Protein backbone atom coordinates (compact mmCIF):
# COMPACT_ATOMS: atom_id res chain seq x y z
CA UNK A 1 0.00 0.00 0.00
CA UNK A 2 1.13 3.55 -0.73
CA UNK A 3 1.87 5.54 2.42
CA UNK A 4 0.15 8.76 3.40
CA UNK A 5 3.30 10.81 2.94
CA UNK A 6 3.42 10.09 -0.81
CA UNK A 7 2.83 13.25 -2.82
CA UNK A 8 -0.40 13.83 -4.72
CA UNK A 9 0.21 13.91 -8.47
CA UNK A 10 -3.35 14.68 -9.59
CA UNK A 11 -6.10 16.48 -7.67
CA UNK A 12 -9.66 16.71 -8.93
CA UNK A 13 -11.73 19.33 -7.11
CA UNK A 14 -15.50 19.77 -7.38
CA UNK A 15 -15.49 18.67 -11.02
CA UNK A 16 -18.79 19.25 -12.82
CA UNK A 17 -19.68 18.31 -16.39
CA UNK A 18 -23.20 18.95 -17.65
CA UNK A 19 -24.11 18.30 -21.28
CA UNK A 20 -26.81 20.65 -22.59
CA UNK A 21 -29.89 19.13 -24.22
CA UNK A 22 -31.14 21.32 -27.06
CA UNK A 23 -34.50 21.29 -28.79
CA UNK A 24 -36.65 23.28 -31.19
CA UNK A 25 -35.84 25.35 -34.24
CA UNK A 26 -33.58 27.69 -32.27
CA UNK A 27 -31.82 24.81 -30.56
CA UNK A 28 -32.50 26.29 -27.12
CA UNK A 29 -31.06 24.50 -24.09
CA UNK A 30 -34.06 22.75 -22.51
CA UNK A 31 -32.28 20.55 -19.99
CA UNK A 32 -28.87 19.35 -18.81
CA UNK A 33 -27.45 15.83 -18.56
CA UNK A 34 -25.71 15.95 -15.18
CA UNK A 35 -22.99 13.48 -16.14
CA UNK A 36 -20.49 14.50 -13.43
CA UNK A 37 -21.68 16.51 -10.45
CA UNK A 38 -19.20 17.78 -7.85
CA UNK A 39 -16.61 15.01 -7.97
CA UNK A 40 -13.41 15.34 -5.89
CA UNK A 41 -10.53 12.90 -5.37
CA UNK A 42 -6.75 12.75 -5.70
CA UNK A 43 -4.22 10.30 -7.12
CA UNK A 44 -0.92 9.79 -5.32
CA UNK A 45 2.36 9.49 -7.21
CA UNK A 46 3.02 5.87 -8.25
CA UNK A 47 -0.36 4.47 -7.23
CA UNK A 48 -3.22 2.99 -9.21
CA UNK A 49 -6.54 4.55 -8.34
CA UNK A 50 -9.52 2.49 -9.51
CA UNK A 51 -12.61 4.42 -10.64
CA UNK A 52 -15.58 2.09 -10.75
CA UNK A 53 -19.33 2.22 -11.37
CA UNK A 54 -22.06 1.04 -13.76
CA UNK A 55 -22.04 2.32 -17.31
CA UNK A 56 -23.47 5.83 -17.45
CA UNK A 57 -22.24 6.75 -13.95
CA UNK A 58 -19.91 9.41 -15.36
CA UNK A 59 -16.53 7.71 -14.85
CA UNK A 60 -15.41 7.99 -18.49
CA UNK A 61 -16.55 11.63 -18.57
CA UNK A 62 -14.40 12.29 -15.47
CA UNK A 63 -11.34 10.78 -17.22
CA UNK A 64 -11.83 12.68 -20.47
CA UNK A 65 -12.55 15.96 -18.72
CA UNK A 66 -9.37 15.62 -16.65
CA UNK A 67 -7.40 15.49 -19.93
CA UNK A 68 -9.53 18.25 -21.47
CA UNK A 69 -10.63 15.95 -24.27
CA UNK A 70 -13.95 17.48 -23.26
CA UNK A 71 -14.16 20.85 -21.53
CA UNK A 72 -15.50 20.96 -17.95
CA UNK A 73 -18.55 22.91 -16.79
CA UNK A 74 -16.74 23.90 -13.59
CA UNK A 75 -14.24 22.64 -11.03
CA UNK A 76 -10.48 22.20 -11.12
CA UNK A 77 -7.86 19.58 -11.97
CA UNK A 78 -4.33 20.08 -10.69
CA UNK A 79 -1.51 18.04 -12.19
CA UNK A 80 1.84 18.25 -10.43
CA UNK A 81 0.65 21.54 -8.89
CA UNK A 82 -0.48 23.07 -12.23
CA UNK A 83 -4.09 24.07 -12.86
CA UNK A 84 -4.87 22.05 -16.02
CA UNK A 85 -8.06 23.95 -16.92
CA UNK A 86 -6.35 27.34 -17.03
CA UNK A 87 -3.37 26.26 -19.16
CA UNK A 88 -2.98 27.36 -22.77
CA UNK A 89 -0.54 26.94 -25.66
CA UNK A 90 2.87 25.52 -24.83
CA UNK A 91 2.06 24.88 -21.15
CA UNK A 92 -1.03 22.86 -22.03
CA UNK A 93 0.97 20.91 -24.63
CA UNK A 94 3.59 20.10 -22.02
CA UNK A 95 0.98 18.82 -19.52
CA UNK A 96 -0.66 16.79 -22.28
CA UNK A 97 2.67 15.04 -22.86
CA UNK A 98 2.68 13.93 -19.21
CA UNK A 99 -1.00 12.87 -19.10
CA UNK A 100 -1.98 10.14 -21.54
CA UNK A 101 -4.96 7.83 -22.08
CA UNK A 102 -5.51 4.22 -23.11
CA UNK A 103 -8.94 3.73 -24.68
CA UNK A 104 -11.28 0.79 -24.28
CA UNK A 105 -11.41 0.21 -28.02
CA UNK A 106 -7.98 0.93 -29.49
CA UNK A 107 -9.25 -0.01 -32.97
CA UNK A 108 -11.56 3.01 -32.97
CA UNK A 109 -8.65 5.31 -32.06
CA UNK A 110 -6.26 3.91 -34.70
CA UNK A 111 -6.26 5.12 -38.32
CA UNK A 112 -6.85 1.94 -40.38
CA UNK A 113 -4.58 3.32 -43.16
CA UNK A 114 -1.65 4.09 -40.85
CA UNK A 115 0.97 1.41 -40.02
CA UNK A 116 1.11 1.01 -36.26
CA UNK A 117 4.73 2.19 -36.11
CA UNK A 118 3.54 5.54 -37.47
CA UNK A 119 0.62 5.54 -35.02
CA UNK A 120 2.97 5.01 -32.07
CA UNK A 121 5.30 7.75 -33.38
CA UNK A 122 2.43 10.23 -33.92
CA UNK A 123 2.67 11.75 -30.41
CA UNK A 124 6.47 11.96 -30.67
CA UNK A 125 6.11 13.85 -33.97
CA UNK A 126 3.48 16.25 -32.58
CA UNK A 127 5.67 17.05 -29.58
CA UNK A 128 8.82 17.29 -31.74
CA UNK A 129 10.76 14.76 -29.64
CA UNK A 130 14.34 14.16 -30.90
CA UNK A 131 15.39 13.46 -34.49
CA UNK A 132 13.45 11.20 -36.88
CA UNK A 133 15.95 8.39 -36.13
CA UNK A 134 15.58 8.90 -32.35
CA UNK A 135 11.79 8.85 -32.66
CA UNK A 136 11.98 5.65 -34.71
CA UNK A 137 14.27 3.99 -32.13
CA UNK A 138 11.98 5.10 -29.28
CA UNK A 139 8.97 3.66 -31.16
CA UNK A 140 10.72 0.27 -31.62
CA UNK A 141 11.80 0.27 -27.97
CA UNK A 142 8.20 1.06 -26.89
CA UNK A 143 6.77 -1.75 -29.04
CA UNK A 144 9.15 -4.17 -27.33
CA UNK A 145 8.14 -2.88 -23.88
CA UNK A 146 4.56 -3.94 -24.59
CA UNK A 147 5.55 -7.34 -25.97
CA UNK A 148 5.45 -6.59 -29.72
CA UNK A 149 8.31 -6.99 -32.22
CA UNK A 150 9.96 -4.49 -34.56
CA UNK A 151 8.39 -6.09 -37.68
CA UNK A 152 4.95 -5.22 -36.21
CA UNK A 153 5.72 -1.54 -36.88
CA UNK A 154 5.00 -2.03 -40.62
CA UNK A 155 1.66 -3.75 -40.08
CA UNK A 156 -1.82 -2.20 -40.10
CA UNK A 157 -4.41 -2.28 -37.27
CA UNK A 158 -6.62 -4.90 -38.99
CA UNK A 159 -3.70 -7.38 -38.96
CA UNK A 160 -3.71 -7.49 -35.12
CA UNK A 161 -5.82 -9.44 -32.62
CA UNK A 162 -7.80 -7.55 -29.94
CA UNK A 163 -5.08 -8.15 -27.32
CA UNK A 164 -2.32 -7.01 -29.70
CA UNK A 165 -4.30 -3.90 -30.62
CA UNK A 166 -4.58 -3.02 -26.94
CA UNK A 167 -0.78 -3.42 -26.70
CA UNK A 168 -0.55 -0.87 -29.52
CA UNK A 169 -2.91 1.39 -27.54
CA UNK A 170 -0.60 1.09 -24.53
CA UNK A 171 2.48 1.75 -26.71
CA UNK A 172 0.85 4.92 -28.08
CA UNK A 173 0.27 6.20 -24.55
CA UNK A 174 3.72 5.12 -23.35
CA UNK A 175 5.79 6.48 -26.27
CA UNK A 176 5.87 9.98 -24.77
CA UNK A 177 7.05 8.54 -21.43
CA UNK A 178 4.21 10.23 -19.49
CA UNK A 179 3.90 10.40 -15.70
CA UNK A 180 0.18 9.67 -15.57
CA UNK A 181 -2.03 7.40 -17.68
CA UNK A 182 -5.81 7.15 -17.62
CA UNK A 183 -6.70 3.56 -18.46
CA UNK A 184 -10.30 3.80 -19.67
CA UNK A 185 -11.71 0.26 -19.41
CA UNK A 186 -8.59 -1.09 -21.14
CA UNK A 187 -9.52 -4.77 -20.79
CA UNK A 188 -13.32 -4.85 -20.87
CA UNK A 189 -13.46 -5.58 -24.61
CA UNK A 190 -10.93 -8.45 -24.32
CA UNK A 191 -11.31 -12.20 -23.65
CA UNK A 192 -10.69 -13.14 -20.02
CA UNK A 193 -7.54 -15.08 -21.00
CA UNK A 194 -6.06 -11.97 -22.65
CA UNK A 195 -7.17 -9.58 -19.89
CA UNK A 196 -4.58 -10.79 -17.38
CA UNK A 197 -1.76 -10.46 -19.96
CA UNK A 198 -2.68 -6.83 -20.58
CA UNK A 199 -3.05 -6.13 -16.84
CA UNK A 200 0.39 -7.66 -16.22
CA UNK A 201 1.94 -5.45 -18.93
CA UNK A 202 0.41 -2.40 -17.27
CA UNK A 203 1.76 -3.48 -13.87
CA UNK A 204 5.27 -4.13 -15.26
CA UNK A 205 5.34 -0.75 -17.02
CA UNK A 206 4.18 0.97 -13.85
CA UNK A 207 7.15 -0.50 -11.97
CA UNK A 208 9.67 0.23 -14.71
CA UNK A 209 8.60 3.82 -15.44
CA UNK A 210 7.15 4.83 -12.05
CA UNK A 211 3.77 5.47 -13.68
CA UNK A 212 0.62 6.65 -11.91
CA UNK A 213 -2.68 5.23 -13.19
CA UNK A 214 -6.33 6.13 -12.99
CA UNK A 215 -7.92 2.80 -13.86
CA UNK A 216 -11.55 3.11 -15.00
CA UNK A 217 -13.70 -0.04 -14.91
CA UNK A 218 -17.30 -1.16 -14.46
CA UNK A 219 -16.16 -4.37 -12.85
CA UNK A 220 -14.93 -4.48 -9.26
CA UNK A 221 -13.09 -7.77 -9.75
CA UNK A 222 -10.71 -6.16 -12.31
CA UNK A 223 -10.21 -3.16 -10.02
CA UNK A 224 -9.40 -5.52 -7.13
CA UNK A 225 -6.42 -6.87 -9.08
CA UNK A 226 -4.83 -3.58 -10.01
CA UNK A 227 -5.81 -0.81 -7.58
CA UNK A 228 -4.19 0.60 -4.44
CA UNK A 229 -7.28 2.68 -3.70
CA UNK A 230 -10.77 2.79 -5.23
CA UNK A 231 -13.34 5.50 -5.98
CA UNK A 232 -16.90 4.20 -6.42
CA UNK A 233 -19.20 6.43 -8.50
CA UNK A 234 -22.97 6.38 -8.82
CA UNK A 235 -24.96 8.62 -11.18
CA UNK A 236 -22.35 11.36 -11.46
CA UNK A 237 -21.40 11.44 -7.76
CA UNK A 238 -18.72 9.79 -5.63
CA UNK A 239 -20.30 7.22 -3.29
CA UNK A 240 -17.18 5.91 -1.55
CA UNK A 241 -13.37 6.26 -1.58
CA UNK A 242 -10.99 4.01 0.29
CA UNK A 243 -8.08 1.60 0.00
CA UNK A 244 -8.60 -1.66 -1.87
CA UNK A 245 -8.17 -3.70 1.36
CA UNK A 246 -10.69 -1.59 3.30
CA UNK A 247 -13.18 -1.60 0.42
CA UNK A 248 -13.23 -5.38 0.18
CA UNK A 249 -13.16 -5.91 3.96
CA UNK A 250 -15.59 -3.20 5.00
CA UNK A 251 -17.66 -1.75 2.11
CA UNK A 252 -19.92 0.88 3.67
CA UNK A 253 -22.04 2.31 0.88
CA UNK A 254 -25.03 0.09 -0.02
CA UNK A 255 -24.21 0.57 -3.71
CA UNK A 256 -20.63 -0.67 -3.19
CA UNK A 257 -22.04 -3.62 -1.24
CA UNK A 258 -24.32 -4.46 -4.18
CA UNK A 259 -21.41 -4.24 -6.67
CA UNK A 260 -19.34 -6.42 -4.38
CA UNK A 261 -22.04 -9.08 -4.11
CA UNK A 262 -22.03 -9.40 -7.92
CA UNK A 263 -18.36 -10.49 -8.06
CA UNK A 264 -18.26 -14.20 -8.99
CA UNK A 265 -16.73 -16.50 -6.32
CA UNK A 266 -14.23 -19.00 -7.81
CA UNK A 267 -15.23 -21.80 -5.39
CA UNK A 268 -18.66 -23.25 -6.47
CA UNK A 269 -19.30 -24.52 -2.90
CA UNK A 270 -19.09 -20.99 -1.52
CA UNK A 271 -22.20 -18.93 -2.15
CA UNK A 272 -22.20 -15.18 -1.81
CA UNK A 273 -25.37 -13.40 -0.66
CA UNK A 274 -26.27 -11.47 -3.82
CA UNK A 275 -27.89 -8.04 -3.41
CA UNK A 276 -30.18 -7.40 -6.36
CA UNK A 277 -30.82 -3.71 -6.81
CA UNK A 278 -34.42 -2.79 -7.60
CA UNK A 279 -35.24 -0.65 -10.63
CA UNK A 280 -33.02 0.82 -13.33
CA UNK A 281 -30.34 3.47 -12.95
CA UNK A 282 -32.29 6.79 -12.94
CA UNK A 283 -31.66 9.27 -15.73
CA UNK A 284 -28.88 11.83 -15.19
CA UNK A 285 -31.27 14.28 -16.94
CA UNK A 286 -33.44 14.29 -13.87
CA UNK A 287 -31.56 12.68 -10.97
CA UNK A 288 -33.44 11.80 -7.74
CA UNK A 289 -33.50 14.35 -4.92
CA UNK A 290 -31.47 13.79 -1.75
CA UNK A 291 -29.23 10.75 -2.10
CA UNK A 292 -29.24 9.82 -5.79
CA UNK A 293 -29.20 6.15 -4.82
CA UNK A 294 -32.33 6.29 -2.62
CA UNK A 295 -34.90 4.85 -5.12
CA UNK A 296 -32.77 1.67 -5.35
CA UNK A 297 -31.30 1.55 -1.86
CA UNK A 298 -32.41 -1.44 0.25
CA UNK A 299 -31.91 0.44 3.55
CA UNK A 300 -33.07 3.97 2.67
CA UNK A 301 -34.73 6.04 5.40
CA UNK A 302 -36.91 9.12 5.06
CA UNK A 303 -34.01 11.57 5.28
CA UNK A 304 -32.37 9.96 2.19
CA UNK A 305 -34.89 11.34 -0.31
CA UNK A 306 -34.75 14.84 1.21
CA UNK A 307 -31.13 15.65 2.05
CA UNK A 308 -28.07 14.83 0.01
CA UNK A 309 -25.35 13.05 2.02
CA UNK A 310 -21.87 14.56 1.58
CA UNK A 311 -18.67 12.50 1.51
CA UNK A 312 -17.39 12.20 5.08
CA UNK A 313 -14.45 10.37 6.61
CA UNK A 314 -15.28 7.37 8.78
CA UNK A 315 -11.54 6.77 9.21
CA UNK A 316 -8.47 8.53 7.75
CA UNK A 317 -8.51 6.38 4.57
CA UNK A 318 -12.24 5.84 4.14
CA UNK A 319 -14.81 8.39 2.88
CA UNK A 320 -18.49 7.53 2.34
CA UNK A 321 -21.49 9.53 1.13
CA UNK A 322 -24.26 7.80 3.06
CA UNK A 323 -26.31 8.93 6.05
CA UNK A 324 -26.13 5.48 7.63
CA UNK A 325 -22.39 4.75 7.24
CA UNK A 326 -20.58 4.22 10.58
Ligand code: SF4
Nearest residue numbers: 291294297304322323
Ligand atom coordinates in the same frame (compact mmCIF):
# COMPACT_ATOMS: atom_id res chain seq x y z
FE1 SF4 B 1 -29.05 4.44 1.02
FE2 SF4 B 1 -29.72 6.61 2.38
FE3 SF4 B 1 -27.21 5.78 2.38
FE4 SF4 B 1 -28.28 6.86 0.21
S1 SF4 B 1 -27.92 7.88 2.14
S2 SF4 B 1 -27.03 5.04 0.30
S3 SF4 B 1 -30.34 6.08 0.28
S4 SF4 B 1 -28.99 4.70 3.22
